[in-house]
Amino acid sequence: MSLSQRHLALILIAPGLVLVAALFLYPLCFSLISAFSKDGRFTLEWFAKAFELYSTDMVFTVVIVVTSCALTALAAIVIAGTLTLGENRYIVGTLKALYRWPLFIPFIVAAQCMRTFLAKNGLMNNSFVSLGLMEPLQAVSYLDWRGIIATFVWKQTPFVALLLAGALASIDRATLEAGRNLGASRLRVLIELALPQVMQTLLVALVLSFVTMLSVLSVPLMVSGSQPTMLTVDMAFRINAYGDYATANALGVITYLISAGAAILYLKRGLSQEAPR
Amino acid sequence: MPTDMPNGPRSGASIAVRDLKVAYGGTRVLHGVSLDFEPGSFTALLGSSGCGKTTLLRALSGFVPVEGGSIIVGGRDVASLPPEKRGMAMVFQSYALWPHMSVLQNIGYGLKLRGVPKPQIAAKVGALLSMLGLSGYEDRKVTARSGGQRQRVALGRALAIDPGILLLDEPLSNLDAKIRMVMRHEIRAIQQRLGLTAVHVTHDREEAMTMADRLVIMQAGRVAQVGTPEEVYDRPASAFVANFMGAENVLPLHVARAEGGASVTAGTAMARLAPEAAQALPAGEAIAYFRDDVARLDASDAAAGGDLLVPGTIAARAYPGGVYRYRIEAAGRQITVDDADRHELGTTIGLRIPLQRLHIFPASEAGIAA
Numbered sequence: 255m256s257l258s259q260r261h262l263a264l265i266l267i268a269p270g271l272v273l274v275a276a277l278f279l280y281p282l283c284f285s286l287i288s289a290f291s292k293d294g295r296f297t298l299e300w301f302a303k304a305f306e307l308y309s310t311d312m313v314f315t316v317v318i319v320v321t322s323c324a325l326t327a328l329a330a331i332v333i334a335g336t337l338t339l340g341e342n343r344y345i346v347g348t349l350k351a352l353y354r355w356p357l358f359i360p361f362i363v364a365a366q367c368m369r370t371f372l373a374k375n376g377l378m379n380n381s382f383v384s385l386g387l388m389e390p391l392q393a394v395s396y397l398d399w400r401g402i403i404a405t406f407v408w409k410q411t412p413f414v415a416l417l418l419a420g421a422l423a424s425i426d427r428a429t430l431e432a433g434r435n436l437g438a439s440r441l442r443v444l445i446e447l448a449l450p451q452v453m454q455t456l457l458v459a460l461v462l463s464f465v466t467m468l469s470v471l472s473v474p475l476m477v478s479g480s481q482p483t484m485l486t487v488d489m490a491f492r493i494n495a496y497g498d499y500a501t502a503n504a505l506g507v508i509t510y511l512i513s514a515g516a517a518i519l520y521l522k523r524g525l526s527q528e529a530p531r
Numbered sequence: 532m533p534t535d536m537p538n539g540p541r542s543g544a545s546i547a548v549r550d551l552k553v554a555y556g557g558t559r560v561l562h563g564v565s566l567d568f569e570p571g572s573f574t575a576l577l578g579s580s581g582c583g584k585t586t587l588l589r590a591l592s593g594f595v596p597v598e599g600g601s602i603i604v605g606g607r608d609v610a611s612l613p614p615e616k617r618g619m620a621m622v623f624q625s626y627a628l629w630p631h632m633s634v635l636q637n638i639g640y641g642l643k644l645r646g647v648p649k650p651q652i653a654a655k656v657g658a659l660l661s662m663l664g665l666s667g668y669e670d671r672k673v674t675a676r677s678g679g680q681r682q683r684v685a686l687g688r689a690l691a692i693d694p695g696i697l698l699l700d701e702p703l704s705n706l707d708a709k710i711r712m713v714m715r716h717e718i719r720a721i722q723q724r725l726g727l728t729a730v731h732v733t734h735d736r737e738e739a740m741t742m743a744d745r746l747v748i749m750q751a752g753r754v755a756q757v758g759t760p761e762e763v764y765d766r767p768a769s770a771f772v773a774n775f776m777g778a779e780n781v782l783p784l785h786v787a788r789a790e791g792g793a794s795v796t797a798g799t800a801m802a803r804l805a806p807e808a809a810q811a812l813p814a815g816e817a818i819a820y821f822r823d824d825v826a827r828l829d830a831s832d833a834a835a836g837g838d839l840l841v842p843g844t845i846a847a848r849a850y851p852g853g854v855y856r857y858r859i860e861a862a863g864r865q866i867t868v869d870d871a872d873r874h875e876l877g878t879t880i881g882l883r884i885p886l887q888r889l890h891i892f893p894a895s896e897a898g899i900a901a
Contacts, residue, residue, distance in 0.1 A: 426627060428623040431623070433640070434615050435593075435615070437615045437644045437692070438640075438644055439615060451629070451630060
């Protein structure tokens, strides 16, 4: 490529670069500096404050997101496994038609739906009462940590199942038939033969879901107003109630670090799989 | 379960297929196939693409739902059983090895499913690997092995569970020619040594002829002929089988019965047949099929003797090695003939075809216009 072409290429990507720099890199650097400085000097004061006030919420956030990821993985494996190895074409057809719908529903709408579904007098409890499965007095609200997990799992399962089903469909079908042929049940074929071949895809989908769930504000805000809550709600609270950008930014950096933990786990696994034997 | 590799013949199971019908969607693929597989026999299912040979194998193994008919293995109808309950081991064209497992784990998986303790699995896999010429490969990754080694591992995996029946789904198609030759003999030797009932699907005629003791030729979802390699090769039951088994030269004939035999006419050439030979021939318009090495080139004015001497012209010549291969224009057809002598293009010759080497079928059956 000649020099003039190289310049032309730079000019062509310049608008994109400017947008990334202005809308992502600048705020990111600004937040980082704000989290680590006070009156122009380096400090860890905001982190100390964040830990003092919100250490319970940090643990709560990690537990909620990890649990949601685990349950999402389980649900996605069941759906993708049924789509790949299911023999009843009516079940497979119905599942195929239905399972992607939540992908197109925003988190805020999903949260609102869950509010009406999981409340003490919500659709779920009312259905149980009208079916005679429980007394009205026994009804309890699930609008707490359980509601957040239910919403996250409901919203993220289709995404993970979509990637997983695609990966399962692309592996050599004969490897699954070989397992059946030797005497393995469909469940064993799924767990011992199919899933290990698509583990990388499952892990990518879960890392992406982990990061997405970590950054959602609407669901913990709408589904569970009580304490403890997730870090996104705490950040919004610091800014809206106190204009305390520094502590909010410190919480943001902590969220980055939690995300980085997931990314490192993923990268380590990827590297160990590529190592020759 | 014994962990050592049995050396003596093991009793393979018998399979009786009765009126087997299989359809994909609304399209019928197998139209009532009935076949018997004797214990310890090696049967090759042979046919062109789409003839139903792979479908028949997959129906035996349980991967294709059966629409009608029965598959009786050892006196029990297994047609409605899932693949894992049929006791048949299959070797796949793509090897179908599990890339996340080592050679030991691949071969030992069937034994693990049967609850065999780890030391016994290791001992049996070790014995199998030594039989397959892969000693010491237990902990290697299967993805790092060559095609031939992978197929050996796949064979070992199938043999590990001591199956009575071994199903081979074009297992040699992905291997290069040299390895394929070696594997043919290895698979056959192992099958004979263990006394397994083997069913082998292939589209390679030579592979089927050299490995199997019985051929099943399939055509459009039906059995066209069953017989030993010699029977099918020398006495094809139909024009399709003759053509499929390599008799690709087609010569239109007219057969006229007469007292004391029959006369066979091809263009201007004519030959007479003795009464006993004429009995088997159809009268009227017929089609003869013959292989490249059956006819010879002779002088156009040579004495015909008992043969058909069809006048023709040399249209093309090639040298594939050992003999010359000619394309001859004779009786309005293009005919390929092998001959040891070199002849010039455009030469008028007499195509000498021994009548007894022709496979003759009525033109109406042959499906090719005379």
